[in-house]
Every structure is written in C-alpha cells, then in structure tokens.
Amino acid sequence: GAGVSQSPRYKVAKRGQDVALRCDPISGHVSLFWYQQALGQGPEFLTYFQNEAQLDKSGLPSDRFFAERPEGSVSTLKIQRTQQEDSAVYLCASSRTGTRAGEQYFGPGTRLTVT
Amino acid sequence: DAKTTQPTSMDCAEGRAANLPCNHSTISGNEYVYWYRQIHSQGPQYIIHGLKNNETNEMASLIITEDRKSSTLILPHATLRDTAVYYCIVRVASNAGNMLTFGGGTRLMVKP
Numbered sequence: 001g002a003g004v005s006q007s008p009r010y011k012v013a014k015r016g017q018d019v020a021l022r023c024d025p026i027s028g029h030v031s032l033f034w035y036q037q038a039l040g041q042g043p044e045f046l047t048y049f050q051n052e053a054q055l056d057k058s059g060l061p062s063d064r065f066f067a068e069r070p071e072g073s074v075s076t077l078k079i080q081r082t083q084q085e086d087s088a089v090y091l092c093a094s095s096r097t098g099t100r101a102g103e104q105y106f107g108p109g110t111r112l113t114v115t
Numbered sequence: 116d117a118k119t120t121q122p123t124s125m126d127c128a129e130g131r132a133a134n135l136p137c138n139h140s141t142i143s144g145n146e147y148v149y150w151y152r153q154i155h156s157q158g159p160q161y162i163i164h165g166l167k168n169n170e171t172n173e174m175a176s177l178i179i180t181e182d183r184k185s186s187t188l189i190l191p192h193a194t195l196r197d198t199a200v201y202y203c204i205v206r207v208a209s210n211a212g213n214m215l216t217f218g219g220g221t222r223l224m225v226k227p
Contacts, residue, residue: 004158033214042202042217043159055212091158093215102149102208104215106158 002026004107006092012113013082021077021110025094032075033104034067035091043091049075050097082114119203124222127197133190135221137203140184147208148179150188151215152199159202159217162188166208193225 005024013019025032030051035043036059046065048056051072060067064083069075079086089111093104120138127133139148149164163170163177165186170177176189190197202220206213 031212035215042200042220043215045214045216048212048214050212056214059214093158099208101213102147102164102206102215103161104159106160108156108158 004092004094004105006107006110008110009108010111012115015083015114016081018080019082021090023075023092023107026105029094030097031095031101032069033093034077037089037091084114087112087114119205119218121203121221126224126226127193129195129225129227130192133193133223135188135201138185139205142183142205145207146205148186149204149206151202154199195225198225199223
C-alpha cells in the first residue's frame, strides 16, 4: 500500500520567506510526527499529533515553526521568516497506536535550503 | 528514554553477516530496544524491536543480553543495499506519543 508521502521533496527559500511543507501519512494512522535532520546528524523530534490534536510541540525550535493537522490526516509544517539555520531535511512519520506505536513509517523528507 | 551507545562506523563484506552492537546500560524495565536504518537520501526505516527475548523477522535478528544492557542487530547475509546508518533506540512500546530519540547511529558500509 501507499507509504508516507511528503511534498515538495526539495525547497529553496530566500532568508525571510515563509515555507509550507506537506505530509500525507499512511491512511488510518492516528499518530503523526515531524522531525528535523541536520546534515550528518540523526533526526530530532519537532512535534507530535494524535488525530487532529497537537499533543507535544516541545521540539519546535522557535515560534517561527508552526504545525497543523486540521482533519486528522494531512499535516502541514510551516516555517515563517526562514533563517539559514533552518536548512535541514524535514521528515514526517506516522504510526498506529498501542503496542506497535514504536514502528514509525517515515516519508522521504523535504530538503529545505535557505539562501 | 535511555541513552544508547553505538560504534560510529563498521565495514562488512558482501554476503557475510553484519553484527551491529548497541549498549543501553540504563534501560528501564518497560523500555523496548528498536532498530531503524536510514539509507542515503531516504527516511528512516523500521527494522525490528524486542523487549528481552531474541527476535527475528525477514530483515534481521535481534539478540538482547540477559541483563538487557546491550543488544546486537544481525543482518545474516549483508548486501550492498544494506549500506546505511543504523540506529539503536530504546523507548516504551505502547506509548503512542513517545517520539524516537535518534543518536548518531552506526554507519555500515557493505563492501564487494
């Protein structure tokens, strides 16, 4: 079946521009996570949704980062007034609940380059 | 979540078994050991997880020591496509909101 998809795959933004990154999770997956991966590092947690509720946003680095999942399926990560330090790969993952919650399915990521 | 320690890099000959170690000496009783891998330019991929018994699936085997302070991921017949960064993660299995905490992982290079 279809996996997690993300768009765009690549995004170049000039410093100060706003960007929106989209994630389509696996159908029926209740949980959705966003991670940020800097070059040469492991992914780092940004935020978590259970259905449409954003239950954890402790990893968002600043108030310029905003995420939503209004209908409990597709999610959008928005970054306002982008800075060069925002350059990274942004990964989305979805999972079931219960004992298989640790099996997260990742999308291919969106590579954001801020110039 | 408990911290894990993995070697930075390892090499393996194609067709041989790849044994990737992980130390997690502070693991709690309700924490599972998860393994993920990330092939270049792709998102991480779930491989396997276990609590205390050894586990095997179509991708790999997971051996957890009796004291649960360390584990080994085994790829029985490594191929060039297994070249990736392998992450060992410990987390509570049933907590849906518990994010994955990735460390540096082990960069496995499978060579012809």
